[in-house]
Amino acid sequence: MTTTLSTQQAVVQPPGGTRFERWLHDPNYQAFWLLRTGFFLAPVLFGIDKYFNWMTYWPKYLWAGFPHFLSVSPQHFMYAVGAVEIMAGLLVLLIPRFAAYAVAAWLAGIITNLVIISAARGQVVYWDIALRNFGLLVGALALGRLAVGIHRAQLQPNGKS
Numbered sequence: 001m002t003t004t005l006s007t008q009q010a011v012v013q014p015p016g017g018t019r020f021e022r023w024l025h026d027p028n029y030q031a032f033w034l035l036r037t038g039f040f041l042a043p044v045l046f047g048i049d050k051y052f053n054w055m056t057y058w059p060k061y062l063w064a065g066f067p068h069f070l071s072v073s074p075q076h077f078m079y080a081v082g083a084v085e086i087m088a089g090l091l092v093l094l095i096p097r098f099a100a101y102a103v104a105a106w107l108a109g110i111i112t113n114l115v116i117i118s119a120a121r122g123q124v125v126y127w128d129i130a131l132r133n134f135g136l137l138v139g140a141l142a143l144g145r146l147a148v149g150i151h152r153a154q155l156q157p158n159g160k161s
Contacts, residue, residue, distance in 0.1 A: 032150050035143040036096050039103055043089035050082025061126065063116045092143070097151055100144030107137040 049055050058081075059074035067077035088106055091099035114130040 028146060028149060032096075032143070032146040035139060035146065036092060039096075039100065039140060039143055040089045040093040043085040043092070043103065047082040047085030047087075047089065050078045050085065061114065061117070061129070063113050063120070065116075066113070096143060096147040098144075100140050100147060104137050104140040104144070107133050107140060111137070 046055075050058050058078045062074050062077060064074070067074045070077065084106065088099065088103050092103060111130045111133050114126040114133065118125040118127050118130065
């Protein structure tokens, strides 16, 4: 007696329809919008806080060499950092395919700053914050890749390559 098994390949195509329908049914689209929203809100809110220091006193996380090199106070340097963060958040909202990589590069700069501080100060170390920012960097890279996929799917709505 012989038994044959047939295998069927399940082809998963993103559902068409409105953006709301895609939001409800497509996990890639949901992940894209979650990351896009997070990488819009967080930089904008943190950027605004650089002007007010409500959450923390931001200059304490800054290596003194950066503002010294530009001959500005640490707080004035953080004002510029805040402006860059606000701009990065707005760009993620408008052009996530490109801005996500700019945010990843910005996070790499933040990590570098935190590593320099942690290595130089001895007692005051920010390795945990640097590691958290590395996780955010990976999330920004994932947003960039998802944004490319979503963009391609919008250009070719029938799922054809």
